[in-house]
Amino acid sequence: MLIRRCAALFVEPREDLDVDWAALFSGRGAIGATVQWIALAPHLGQEVVVDAADLAALGGVSLTLWQEREACESQFGADAIARLLKSGLLLSDAPEGAAVRQRDEVLRSQHWRPLSATVHMFSRWADMRVDKGMQFPSFEELVDNYGTPPGPTINRRSDDSAINLPPPERARLDDTLFHRYTGRNFDPAAVLPLATASRLLQRAFGAQGQREMAPDAYVLKKLSPSAGGLHPTEVYVLAQRVQGIAPGLYHYQPVRHALEPLTEMAPADTEELALRMVADQDWFQPAPMLVVLVTRVERNFWKYRNHAKAYRAVLLDAGHLSQTFYLLATEAGMPAFVTAAVNEVDIERALGLDPLKDMVVAVCGCGPASGAQNTVELRYEP
Ligand SMILES: Cc1cc2nc3c(=O)[nH]c(=O)nc-3n(C[C@H](O)[C@H](O)[C@H](O)COP(=O)(O)O)c2cc1C
Structure with missing residues (x-):
């Protein structure tokens, strides 16, 4: 089997803060931080949690050349390669990989800038509603x-050097x-x-x-x-x-x-x-x-x-x-x-x-x- 990496991929070290109630009641520090790697691949359109072994493989497998799976496994570990193939971050020439490979092909064929494709795919909303988190807060x-917000405009000169312009004439x-x-x-x-x-x-x-x-x-x-x-x-x-x-x-x-x-x-x-x-x-x-x-x-x-x-x-x-x-x-x-x-x-x-x-x-x-x-x-x- 031949494999290669998806065309566009960014990895975010994301931190989630949570209250550790057990620690709070025992008098220890109450805020816990979980940091994990989140892979953002636009051809998938959904986030994938990855670990350090996955990262090594993602950074080492070519996104252009198709390579033998066994060679990649011996370099990065069979588990990591299997996980990444399953998640769609790595692609294979096998029939079961056809659907995700086709999504990657669509992305490649459009000539997206990888960062732009990622911003686009991960800033879309599905079924966003007021009762699900979309809010319309008033200015108050x-x-x-x-x-208070930053002022509505700025002055770049504090002296009186600004050239006052004539009032605009009315026009159509x-x-x-x-x-x-x-x-x-x-x-x-x-x-x-x-x-x-x-x-x-x-x-x-x-x-x-x-x-x-x-x-x-x-x-x-x-x-x-x-x-x-x-x-x-x-x-x-x-x-x-x-x-x-x-x-x-x-x-x-x-x-x-x-x-x-x-x-x-x-x-x-x-x-x-x-x-x-x-x-x-x-x-x-x-x-x-x-x-x-x-x-x-x-x-x-x-x-x-x-x-x-x-x-x-x-x-x-x-x-x-x-x-x-x-x-x-x-x-x-x-x-x-x-x-x-x-x-x-x-x-x-x-x-x-x-x-x-x-x-x-x-x-x-x-x-x-x-x-x-x-x-x-x-x-x-x-
Ligand atoms: C890119 C863009 C997005 C906007 N999104 C919203 C919106 O989600 N909801 C809304 O009520 N108005 C939206 N507006 C309208 C602005 O609120 C409006 O242009 C602004 O309050 C100034 O009012 P005016 O257009 O009557 O001069 C949007 C305007 C722009 C240009």
Whole structure:
């Protein structure tokens, strides 16, 4: 049997502090610290506890060359090799190792930077809910717990050398910029007119043109910037109440400007999914249209392969798209929202996405405001 190490792996010496009740009652030191090695391998997507013998093997077995298992066993011990094969940190060419080997192949084929893949895979949430640990503390509670926050801005000069600039002139964009705000009080009965949804999707996410930069190498022109002009962000729509569109999940095709139906749903099911997607943030759930931003990483990593800045760049891309979406919603007289507090794993399941290829980044949404102020909003007050 031939074996090699998985492509990406980081090891964290993690410490857990616990109260030792027996020691406390016997008058000895009451806090115990457990330190253990945690292996973080993105192709597995779950943590593995390893020991010093495992670490020696992981540090010694090649991640590129396939080696004879017996040779590795004689160097690092048969037990350690067996354990690591079982956990999927080592890969084999045997049929029983095919599933985990295939996950590792997917990771390799996407040209992930190993550290970025690890951050991505281990920062996803599954079924996160308020009653499971997701919390929304108020500013008052935060100040009670942490003291006052660092000031809202800084001065780099204490003398009077700062050059005061003239006040900005009013201009056309101002109307939209000043009215933009994050909506948290959507009208739960409002239906989004099809014309509004169509304009929003096309101007925020649609292609305004296509250019062949080299033979068979196309870029899209959109109304937001994108690293390398690659526009790797795909858009999925959860239609709850969009005029003429059956409730359910769709993929937005940006060149055809069309919604590709994925799953038709009953209205109660879209509500359940919307709430789950935004990790129980019930102030976002009633928005008639939600939009999931998903980076198709191979599109960006095709150019920026194993690149230190690629992960940062694709996150910035999603941020630009969400701001354009906000501004278009504002222009249409509606608030919008963006949130990164999302249950990526649940969204991946609902949309049939592989997180090593398709990175769920954020959820946006928009719709008419109810007029109530049940949840705080930060509107511009002249
Ligand atoms: C990356 C990002 C993540 C956000 N996540 C949340 C969120 O989880 N919940 C929420 O209510 N608002 C979220 N917001 C909205 C911000 O709270 C909001 O932009 C901020 O309070 C300023 O208010 P404004 O957008 O109305 O100017 C997020 C905004 C950004 C840019």
